[in-house]
Amino acid sequence: MVILLAGPSEPSGELAESISRELGARLVAAQWKVFPDGEHYVRVPVDLNGEEVYVVQTIGPPQNDSLIQALLLADAALGAGARRVGLIAPYIAYARQDRRFLPGEPVSIKIILQALKSAGYDEVVTVEIHKPESLEWFEGRSINLSPYEYMAGKLDLSGDLLVLAPDKGALGRAKRLAEALGADYDYIVKHRDRVTGEIVMEPKEIPAEGRTIILVDDIISTGGTIAKAASLLFQQGARKVYALVAHALLAGNALEKLEKFGIEKIYAANTLPRKESPILEYIDIGPLIAGSLSV
Structure with a gap:
């Protein structure tokens, strides 16, 4: 069975509900909170017991919070017993910094995608990323959807x-x-x-x-x-x-x-x-x- 895990970032819950209706998949909402010092906490409230899981978490404003939540959710899902974890991130922040425009700059989207892989995701599904070739920095299956x-x-x-x-x-x-x-x-x-x-x-x-x-x-x-x-x-x-x-x-x-x-x-x-x-x-x-x- 495929399980959709809805992350905290809006409109991830709305999208997860829509996707789950189409697939007839089980939908689980991640638990989360922000500590007084600004650190994020997430938790998967069910045993995932060898299931295939897709985290639905758009990495949009507030981008840094959404990114940290996405990284934590990968490890949380694997720790809860998921067999594999994919990420549905319809928007991925930092995608417009896809090369070093000036000396000394980072290639931001490369770092984001490598971090997602390191966190445990083996698949990323996104929508109209700024440069589709950027997904080559993700060492796993990737899908870039054109919505037009x-x-x-x-x-x-x-x-x-x-x-x-x-x-x-x-x-x-x-x-x-x-x-x-x-x-x-x-x-x-x-x-x-x-x-x-x-x-x-x-x-x-x-x-x-x-x-x-x-x-x-x-x-x-x-x-x-x-x-x-x-x-x-x-x-x-x-x-x-x-x-x-x-x-x-x-x-x-x-x-x-x-x-x-x-x-x-x-x-x-x-x-x-x-x-x-x-x-x-x-x-x-x-x-x-x-x-x-x-x-």
Whole structure:
């Protein structure tokens, strides 16, 4: 029998419930607390008795707490008798530091993945990690899920759709989403006005005028790129602008910024702690994750 062990980090419990329904698997909630000095405590409240276990723990804000909990849960599960332990971490923090951009920097995601392996995980399942090749630093089975086709099936959008990537590097995401929606796709290019020095963003090939735009990316952090793109698309005559992302980090005042710049709605996979906003809608990707597991 496969057992899903829901970790403390939200929305891990929500995802674990969704995955367990799809698999018909037993669901156990880890016990946890934080001591007055800030140290974390976790406990598996059942005997795992030679079972295969997947810990469900998104490694998102507060990232350092979530990471420590994930490491402790691996050892706790093995200590409770698990035959093997895999980790379902739909978001993994530090993934954007995937190389030494400046001398003296760490390769942060390499250290995170090696730590997860050392803790006892022999499999990692994640969603749209920043650079899929980063998972080569995990010495075990790894799965990186692309959620865009799945999320497309949950949308109810009409009109003359145009899916846009914020840059050429994200064009593959736009292509996958557009093909699932039966829509056109393109990417945004940046031009610098030689006279004013102003940066102008516009679709490379397909005009936006009169169209319903879906901006697709892996993550919204501060919202600056999406906000600027939306503003310029409206100037070019776009009818409505939506955003669709795997990870809605939405740091600081990102939501207020995006609402101010006219974003109709943000569709986000439920990989990170939920935020409340009238323009934010989460799509449950538990069934997508469940379908990827070798159980």
